[in-house]
Amino acid sequence: MKKNIFAIILISILFSCKDNKETKAVNNTVIVKDTVVETAENEVVVEEEEFKKDFAILLPRTYRTYNDVNEAASLNEKWLELYEENGQYYLGKAKFKIENGYDECVGDSTKSISPENKALIFIENPELKTGKIKSLKIDKNKIWPGEKHSFTFNSQTYTLRGEGKVLSEEKVSTDDDKTEIYKKVENYKLYLTAGSTEKLLLKEASFNDTFVELLFAGDIDGDGKLDFIFGANRDYEEERVILFLSSKAENGNAVKKVSEIAVQFDC
Template identity: 25%
Template sequence: MKKIIVLVLACVLVIACKETSKTENGNNIQITGDTLVGKDNIASPDSIHNMEWIDEELYPKSKDLPLFVLSTGIFHGDETSPEMINKGWFGIFQDRGRYYIAPTTLSIQKTFDVISDEEGDENNSSKWTGWEVKTSHIDTSLVLISSSPRLSSHEINTIPLDKDFIDPNEKMTFAYNGSSYTLYSTGDLKPAEYNKDEMIISKYKLYIKGYKDGKELNQLLASTSTFEDAIFRVLLIGDIDNDGFPDLVLNTSYHYNLYRPTVYLSSFADKNQLVKVVALHESVGC
């Protein structure tokens, strides 16, 4: 019984290490929408590469993206490596309600993985399999992005969010730098078989709509066939790459035990895109 309690507490601690802050503050902006609250749950230990709940219809995928993303915290052995340090990094940091992007130095060191490592090995670092990611900044980091010539140090004018995700078939409108944008979603809602008071979301798609060069564009940001006690969440809207257009950081997780920070930048966008997904990182809590 004691072992079960310890395992549950350990899972909670690992998940807590990977939580991120929500956006606050901003100037000359408007936003409308409602808020939905998800659940915190515990799952059995496993690797992101062989989880039974991996969604084959998920968009975006993690392959062939131009940049890399990480978060601070503790990760399983196959979720990062010390070689990632050599890529050079920027961080989006929060300081007293404001967000800014700046170069940062990463530290990725071996640590005890409370889920994967044997309990008796806690004091034997040679058997540790986890990785702890830290930055040289004392401010809280929302996300870490590998270096690119399109990134530079500056304060990010962010959209203050009254909600952090969009209900199926709902929308959220915001203004940025004199232009109007809309986040909206489509999806199916039906009562759960085991509980008619609980609604199940399926075939969910999240879009952004806005004008570019005088042309209205509707762009798919993320999609999934189903959620498992999760929902795509908006972590930040603001000009990350300093080109005058809004960028996004989303958590495109479709499962409660998965954290999937995903970065979309406007400076990488094609002719018929408002933003382009440039990086994402997948990690599990337990």
């Protein structure tokens, strides 16, 4: 009888210990959950306005077909092209060929735009005036955080300024067999100042082996002021280009973002 009583007491103690451990575990879980909730509630989320382009742009490259739609199919002779010839830029009627192909990665058809000239971009805006484009020679195409670069166009000074956090630096080889310093950057912002007005052109939280590059600075729309084309790839398997025009600028700003294209070629 005494043995039975001792066994019952022992079992009760064991279950009591187990219940205490489970209670502690549950309490710990609640604490962690509450902490996460509090952190989420304290976060400030800033939503950007959805960008609506004024007109389309295309690049001289290969485009994949998605849901029976291919961007390259929209290109026709009514489009214009910004192209380079002997160090000078021109705006003229688009001259190109469309070549059909197949992409093994996505298992679907492709269309490639092959320009007759050395085209930088194609522009779906026939209102722009064709002819020679006054442009600047770009001697610095990357504005890293903490850097500024100024240039003058038609007696107006323009300054690009970069902000952000540099995580690391390394020497890398370029396509023309040169070496340059590549910086891994997060929370990047690029500003443009013209006169007394500074404008935020673009911002990116991070880059994957890429960075923002100035591809063109010149007067595309013929108003005597600078327009800009930036390459802003966020990933090494993306080609993204953004066009800014001065003639569309509002509220005292020097330029306005009017079009953007981003092409993915991951596998």
